[in-house]
Amino acid sequence: MAGTTVAEVMAELAGLEDPKARAVNERHGDDHGVHLGKLRALAKRLKAQQDLARELWDTGDTAARLLALLICRPKAFGRDELDAMVREARPPKVHDWLVNYVVKKSPHAEELRLAWFADPDPVVASAGWALTTERVTKRPEGLDLAGLLDTVETRMKDAPERLQWAMNTCLAQIGIEHAGYRDRAIGIGERLGVLKDYPTSPGCTSPFAPVWITEMVRRRQDGTAG
Template structure:
């Protein structure tokens, strides 16, 4: 295992005030170095998987270290206690994206997502919906009925859900709609009835995708690639 102090020192050396300023606009607090994701990706490529190091980096409390921890942790060594502990530590949606990506790669993905979407905590519930979107993309064994139930729930609950939960629900709707033609029809109908999904992105330039337009655009892109 690489020495955690050495990795933290490397992360600190790679941080810039410009990146810290950008991350602050996305809700990241002061305990950060401001390391670009491209630099984190290079470190991940070098380290590959190191679960013990990941745990130590997470325990540092530093934002960049925690994002890297989620990138190098071993999915096979995750258990519900670890996933829930990390989820409960998440204090901004960018870290939430990293944790939900890791959790989606574990054998516990489906049960974790189903548990997290029931959370009263905005970021935890949003992570659960992020994961359900990933599951819709990657898990080919689940029946359409599973996703039909999720689409029904999205239609009923999205408008009254918390800000980041609305965003993640909308993304899950898109992912489900791209799973197959049958689910696409249902997802597009749900999106039409929901109308514009309003999400407050704060001081960032982020936009909430229009589900119907995004599904059509992605379908067209896939068709071009097949040719």
């Protein structure tokens, strides 16, 4: 569907608006009313279109920005462009998709990780922590894992929610992936108690780091980890 205009896409998104979907999304902080499955189907039809993606992003509309992230070419964004985008990405789903679908695939990912990690804006800092967790899991060489645990231990308890969640994920992945730091990671989680009482659906693993670490290690040892 090359040649599709922003106006045509915005009209289609408006037609996909569902009040029930909006109610569910807004409970999670996302101000749009389009089912994500329908958004993905539209993206599949449009295919990759970088110029259209940029134009959709510039509308500021949450559903349009989510669609933009699905049809963009991640490596086509410049470093400063991604920095500006993450500072604008306030709805949680937009922030999550931007970091996971675009920034992680960018040649600027490591530079941005270092720039964002200690940013005074906790939402931007959470993106830095998410990129750090990616390295903890896939490319830990050169990371100061002990130093990361020190930072988690001193800052996670009082961190704003989104930054706290990102730091907790990093803590858990250090414990899961690096046996030499596992006991310390579990100990930090136990002492801080962050997300200890988080409601967890049946069959799902708790985000409380000691439980998360223990369960994932058990699954790997049993050969059942996905």
